[in-house]
Amino acid sequence: MIREAQVPMREQDPGSRVHNFSEVPLGYSEEEARQEAGRCLKCKTAPCVRGCPVEVDIPEFIGHVETGDFRAAAATIKRTNNLPAVCGRVCPQEVQCQGVCTLGKKFEPCGIGRLERFVADWELEHGIQSVEPPPPTGRRVAVVGSGPAGLTCAADLRLLGHEVTVFEALHEPGGVLMYGIPEFRLPKAVVAQEVEGLRRLGVGIETNVVVGKTVTVDGLFAEGFEAVFVGSGAGLPRFLGIPGETLIGGYSANEFLTRVNLMRAWQFPEYDTPVRIGSQVAVIGGGNVAMDAARTALRLGAEKVTVLYRRTRTEMPARVEEIHHAQQEGVEMEFLVNPVQLYGSDGVLGEAECLRMELGPPDDSGRRRPVPIAGSEFVINVDTCVVAVGNQPHPLVPRTTPGLEVSRRGTVQADETGSTSRSGVFAGGDIVTGAATVISAMGAGKQAAAAVDRYLGAGG
Amino acid sequence: MHSIVAKRPLGPEIAQYEVEAPRVARTAAPGQFVVLRLHEQGERIPLTLADWDPSRGTITLVVQALGKTTREMHELYGVGDVIRDVVGPLGEPSEVVGEGTVVCVAGGVGIAPVFPIARALKEAGARVVGIIGARSSDLLFWLERMDEATHELVVTTDDGSTGRKGLVTEPLAEILAARQVARVWAVGPAVMMKFCAATASAAGVPITVSLNPIMVDGTGMCGACRVEVGEHVRFACVDGPEFPGEEVNWDLLLERLAAYQEEERCALDKYRRMVQEATR
Ligand SMILES: Cc1cc2nc3c(=O)[nH]c(=O)nc-3n(C[C@H](O)[C@H](O)[C@H](O)COP(=O)(O)OP(=O)(O)OC[C@H]3O[C@@H](n4cnc5c(N)ncnc54)[C@H](O)[C@@H]3O)c2cc1C
Ligand code: FES
Numbered sequence: 001m002i003r004e005a006q007v008p009m010r011e012q013d014p015g016s017r018v019h020n021f022s023e024v025p026l027g028y029s030e031e032e033a034r035q036e037a038g039r040c041l042k043c044k045t046a047p048c049v050r051g052c053p054v055e056v057d058i059p060e061f062i063g064h065v066e067t068g069d070f071r072a073a074a075a076t077i078k079r080t081n082n083l084p085a086v087c088g089r090v091c092p093q094e095v096q097c098q099g100v101c102t103l104g105k106k107f108e109p110c111g112i113g114r115l116e117r118f119v120a121d122w123e124l125e126h127g128i129q130s131v132e133p134p135p136p137t138g139r140r141v142a143v144v145g146s147g148p149a150g151l152t153c154a155a156d157l158r159l160l161g162h163e164v165t166v167f168e169a170l171h172e173p174g175g176v177l178m179y180g181i182p183e184f185r186l187p188k189a190v191v192a193q194e195v196e197g198l199r200r201l202g203v204g205i206e207t208n209v210v211v212g213k214t215v216t217v218d219g220l221f222a223e224g225f226e227a228v229f230v231g232s233g234a235g236l237p238r239f240l241g242i243p244g245e246t247l248i249g250g251y252s253a254n255e256f257l258t259r260v261n262l263m264r265a266w267q268f269p270e271y272d273t274p275v276r277i278g279s280q281v282a283v284i285g286g287g288n289v290a291m292d293a294a295r296t297a298l299r300l301g302a303e304k305v306t307v308l309y310r311r312t313r314t315e316m317p318a319r320v321e322e323i324h325h326a327q328q329e330g331v332e333m334e335f336l337v338n339p340v341q342l343y344g345s346d347g348v349l350g351e352a353e354c355l356r357m358e359l360g361p362p363d364d365s366g367r368r369r370p371v372p373i374a375g376s377e378f379v380i381n382v383d384t385c386v387v388a389v390g391n392q393p394h395p396l397v398p399r400t401t402p403g404l405e406v407s408r409r410g411t412v413q414a415d416e417t418g419s420t421s422r423s424g425v426f427a428g429g430d431i432v433t434g435a436a437t438v439i440s441a442m443g444a445g446k447q448a449a450a451a452v453d454r455y456l457g458a459g460g
Numbered sequence: 461m462h463s464i465v466a467k468r469p470l471g472p473e474i475a476q477y478e479v480e481a482p483r484v485a486r487t488a489a490p491g492q493f494v495v496l497r498l499h500e501q502g503e504r505i506p507l508t509l510a511d512w513d514p515s516r517g518t519i520t521l522v523v524q525a526l527g528k529t530t531r532e533m534h535e536l537y538g539v540g541d542v543i544r545d546v547v548g549p550l551g552e553p554s555e556v557v558g559e560g561t562v563v564c565v566a567g568g569v570g571i572a573p574v575f576p577i578a579r580a581l582k583e584a585g586a587r588v589v590g591i592i593g594a595r596s597s598d599l600l601f602w603l604e605r606m607d608e609a610t611h612e613l614v615v616t617t618d619d620g621s622t623g624r625k626g627l628v629t630e631p632l633a634e635i636l637a638a639r640q641v642a643r644v645w646a647v648g649p650a651v652m653m654k655f656c657a658a659t660a661s662a663a664g665v666p667i668t669v670s671l672n673p674i675m676v677d678g679t680g681m682c683g684a685c686r687v688e689v690g691e692h693v694r695f696a697c698v699d700g701p702e703f704p705g706e707e708v709n710w711d712l713l714l715e716r717l718a719a720y721q722e723e724e725r726c727a728l729d730k731y732r733r734m735v736q737e738a739t740r
């Protein structure tokens with residue numbers, strides 16, 4: 001008899017967790033993990049593997065979990081995914097592996113993400129099996145950016161024997177994993193441990209280097225690097241472009257989350273960086289970033305947090321679990337609403353004027369386009385407004401690298417191997433796709449590492 | 461990790477630091493800045509480069525103890541101490557054109573960042589008139605260096621303790637009225653730059669100012685540093701920090717600079733208590 005539903009994962013109770021930044025889902029016990037692993041049908045077709053952008057051998061690792069050989073399970077995952085503790089927590093499994101799970105046709109799909117997290121945490125707790133990198137090839141590669149794309153590319157190149165240095169603009173490696181995704185969803189200690197693993201492997205990491213300012217891509221070649229991988233992400237915040245957006249209390253999600261996560265404003269004044277949080281918070285947008293900002297605002301002590309989204313629940317790009325958690329915690333959601341102007345006094349935000357929308361015909365993205373309803377203006381009280389309507393590729397590296405072609409949207413043009421218009425320069429992750437997912441960035445980093453290796457092998 | 465290799469007091473609460481930062485020193489240019497973070501719990505603050513030496517691999521910063529971080533740096537950081545993070549050079553370099561007469565105005569610690577700009581303008585062939593001012597003589601510094609970096613130097617103090625008594629805008633207005641001036645540069649407190657911009661605009665002379673809004677990353681990824689220039693919202697850290705002064709929305713800049721006043725006071729109080737307890 002197969003259980004119809006996944007073994008539930010214990011979580012912090014919503015009432016108490018809105019007052020702390022500790023992780024919300026608490027993870028499986030060994031017993032729970034083995035039970036959940038037992039739900040896998042081990043179907044021959046294994047559609048889950050193809051649903052995974054880095055093709056983790058899911059049936060194999062789940063098989064190991066079922067028999068209690070967690071070390072072997074970890075080894076299986078790590079063959080293709082070097083950040084499982086991260087992926088198990090933040091991947092949109094419902095549209096990837098779990099979305100195509102055979103069991104899911106009739107019952108709840110197997111909890112692949114939860115099992116992946118369990119295995120990764122088990123390994124972190126019981127000591128990571130050290131991998132010996134092969135003998136050095138003497139070839140040097142520079143990696144720009146230490147998000148999931150850069151970290152994955154660096155790890156793979158190192159495992160191929162190359163000497164790798166990662167250059168990161170901020171003072172901590174990890175990219176969005178460090179500055180964007182909040183502690184309660186992805187503890188920074190988990191990211192730090194993954195980065196530490198990379199260091200142990202012998203990957204060099206130089207923080208506080210802004211490529212394009214501190215040194216250019218051509219400067220890196222001049223320093224003796226033979227290939228450069230650009231994984232600089234989509235770090236440029238988009239604003240609404242409406243009047244009043246520069247009032248105090250108006251934040252980009254990037255600023256709001258960076259203050260809280262990277263700079264630890266939630267521990268102010270123990271940490272020096274403050275963040276202003278009002279009692280009435282509006283978060284504009286419907287993606288993971290919006291959910292993260294809304295849930296962060298609650299934890300900082302806001303009385304009321306409302307997500308304003310211009311489409312409906314169906315079009316929300318956020319992970320299902322994030323929307324669920326946000327609502328459980330008391331985040332309110334207003335659909336088909338768009339702010340058109342912000343008002344304040346003495347430079348400080350006080351109100352937002354919004355318009356109601358209705359869904360029109362589909363746009364380029366295939367989603368139905370929201371159109372304003374004339375005369376539907378209304379005003380709400382808002383003292384903190386967080387704009388989470390998307391991020392664009394960071395223009396600095398493309399702008400300072402002659403011959404590197406970019407698209408009209410500002411993304412670096414690269415093929416599926418990460419090769420760009422410049423020989424020896426590779427790119428992948430959000431800088432190529434625009435804001436996407438952790439796992440797709442990792443996949444791109446992997447592809448590019450293989451391509452860099454071929455390039456170096458071919459005589460560079 | 462960046463060691464402080466030299467520290468020299470320049471006034472009651474002002475000091476000059478020479479800090480190891482070889483990568484920054486290698487590519488720095490006038491008008492650019494660094495973001496530094498003193499320690500693990502520290503905030504990221506922008507500081508405009510006062511000088512740099514690629515051969516020694518060091519940069520020079522001049523810091524006045526104002527907020528929590530600058531006070532902490534002033535009181536607790538000396539030679540041999542290590543600054544956890546220094547990143548740069550950030551922002552666009554000054555557009556140095558070596559033609560005609562240029563007036564470089566500096567107020568208070570703005571003297572430090574104006575120095576490399578004036579020096580570069582002079583080297584490029586411009587005739588450089590310097591105007592530097594402070595509240596009183598003990599807050600003035602680098603008179604000799606500024607003398608060298610300019611062809612003429614006017615010094616003012618609010619109380620007349622050195623040089624001419626009054627504000628920097630007075631000699632500025634006189635010079636602009638009397639001579640053909642190609643451009644004015646003004647670096648200093650926002651209010652001082654605002655009045656310099658008004659003075660230059662009244663005389664019909666273009667003015668470049670170096671804006672100092674609150675920043676977080678300093679690389680264009682957060683928008684904390686948003687300023688309004690000629691009706692457009694710009695990021696001071698990547699689009700600036702220098703902008704045409706006549707187009708800057710000064711009131712917005714001043715308002716946004718005060719956004720965290722309460723929190724800054726709280727952080728400073730906590731720091732003072734900590735120092736008190738440690739010295740008791
Ligand atoms: C708040 C938030 C929540 C998210 N939640 C999820 C989620 O739940 N699941 C999911 O799959 N995805 C999520 N995403 C998206 C995901 O994080 C990104 O798609 C992914 O991190 C992209 O990886 P990357 O390596 O391409 O870039 P990034 O992670 O953006 O890393 C780029 C790195 O490069 C550095 N850099 C940039 N320019 C330079 C330069 N010139 N020199 C040196 N370094 C530079 C940056 O500082 C940064 O550290 C979220 C994103 C955000 C912002
Ligand atoms: S300081 Fe963050 S964008 Fe300028």
